[in-house]
Amino acid sequence: MLASRTTALAHSAAISAARQPRNSSFSTTAASLHGIQRLGVVGAGQMGLGIALVAARTAKVDVLLADNSEAQLAKGLKFAETLLAKEVQKGKLSQEDADAARSRLKSVKGIEAFGDVDIAIEAVSESLPLKEKIFASLADTLPAGAILASNTSSISLSKIAAACGPERASHCVGFHFFNPVPVMKLVELIPALQTSPEVLARARAFAEAMGKTVTVSQDTPGFVSNRLLMPFINEAIIALETGVASKEDIDTTLKLGMGHPMGPLTLADFIGLDTCLSIMEVLQRETGDTKYRPSVLLGRMVSAGWLGKKSGKGFYEY
Numbered sequence: 628m629l630a631s632r633t634t635a636l637a638h639s640a641a642i643s644a645a646r647q648p649r650n651s652s653f654s655t656t657a658a659s660l661h662g663i664q665r666l667g668v669v670g671a672g673q674m675g676l677g678i679a680l681v682a683a684r685t686a687k688v689d690v691l692l693a694d695n696s697e698a699q700l701a702k703g704l705k706f707a708e709t710l711l712a713k714e715v716q717k718g719k720l721s722q723e724d725a726d727a728a729r730s731r732l733k734s735v736k737g738i739e740a741f742g743d744v745d746i747a748i749e750a751v752s753e754s755l756p757l758k759e760k761i762f763a764s765l766a767d768t769l770p771a772g773a774i775l776a777s778n779t780s781s782i783s784l785s786k787i788a789a790a791c792g793p794e795r796a797s798h799c800v801g802f803h804f805f806n807p808v809p810v811m812k813l814v815e816l817i818p819a820l821q822t823s824p825e826v827l828a829r830a831r832a833f834a835e836a837m838g839k840t841v842t843v844s845q846d847t848p849g850f851v852s853n854r855l856l857m858p859f860i861n862e863a864i865i866a867l868e869t870g871v872a873s874k875e876d877i878d879t880t881l882k883l884g885m886g887h888p889m890g891p892l893t894l895a896d897f898i899g900l901d902t903c904l905s906i907m908e909v910l911q912r913e914t915g916d917t918k919y920r921p922s923v924l925l926g927r928m929v930s931a932g933w934l935g936k937k938s939g940k941g942f943y944e945y
């Protein structure tokens with residue numbers, strides 16, 4: 628294992644050494660570990676935007692951001708500017724570093740613009756057919772040797788890798804960030820059955836260059852994080868729908884009694900109720916275990932378009 632990791636790192640050092648830096652502020656130390664100078668992000672929603680921002684600010688790589696909604700792209704870049712300005716105001720970032728980070732972020736029309744990225748991270752909605760379509764396009768567009776990563780919360784990476792075709796599958800990996808990306812310190816890496824050790828080592832180095840701590844999970848439904856978190860959130864919603872307590876009392880019990888930074892219903896609103904429902908459906912379908920049955924109320928709220936913070940209404944109003 629150690630030998631293959633060393634070989635992998637030596638290989639990526641060779642890749643980066645063979646390239647001229649496209650970005651003058653790009654660190655050659657970082658390059659020698661992950662070999663990444665340019666990132667493409669698909670999906671400029673709450674996760675994609677956070678990933679793009681942290682990559683530009685902390686890993687100091689150029690970022691191309693694509694979304695099929697122009698309004699979402701414009702909103703995302705404006706939000707990135709607001710977050711950078713806040714960091715400058717708080718004295719966490721110099722104006723010069725904020726300007727440099729902003730200049731590394733560029734919106735593009737679509738995946739067609741990813742012809743020279745070293746890694747693409749997909750962060751579109753949690754739907755297997757949608758992700759399969761996107762990974763087939765990424766496999767057609769990205770240069771040889773580029774990493775194809777997904778921020779999926781629950782979908783099988785081995786399925787996503789299969790959508791890339793046999794030649795690309797070894798370069799596909801799960802790159803699971805947490806919300807909000809600029810704040811949460813973890814990246815959970817999920818190798819598909821097909822992922823090569825070299826790609827996993829480069830993904831780890833890139834996540835670390837973004838300032839994150841890495842854990843690794845097998846490709847099982849929900850991985851470690853959502854196999855534990857989502858049934859807990861779902862049970863809180865079932866407690867609400869069966870009248871065990873009010874939403875405020877459920878959240879306050881977990882906050883003040885268990886020291887959670889936010890209650891499970893507030894957390895569900897932050898994650899997005901559509902995402903929560905999709906994850907429960909994956910857990911239920913792929914394990915066949917009835918303990919993962921999604922709450923009826925959760926399904927009804929998604930049908931009503933009450934998706935949580937991102938739509939302005941979930942268990943609470945925003």
Ligand SMILES: NC(=O)c1ccc[n+]([C@@H]2O[C@H](COP(=O)([O-])OP(=O)(O)OC[C@H]3O[C@@H](n4cnc5c(N)ncnc54)[C@H](O)[C@@H]3O)[C@@H](O)[C@H]2O)c1
Pocket residue numbers: 669670671672673674675693694695696699749750751752753754757778779780781803804805806897898899902937
């Ligand atoms: N929300 C969370 O807490 C969280 C945490 C970890 C992982 N994730 C995962 O991250 C992914 C994105 O979640 P999110 O919360 O950012 O969702 P979101 O709804 O905020 O954003 C999804 C974005 O994808 C875009 N999109 C949809 N189809 C597209 C296409 N064909 N091409 C380009 N863009 C397209 C949408 O316009 C939208 O901007 C999901 O897989 C989710 O499971 C979410």
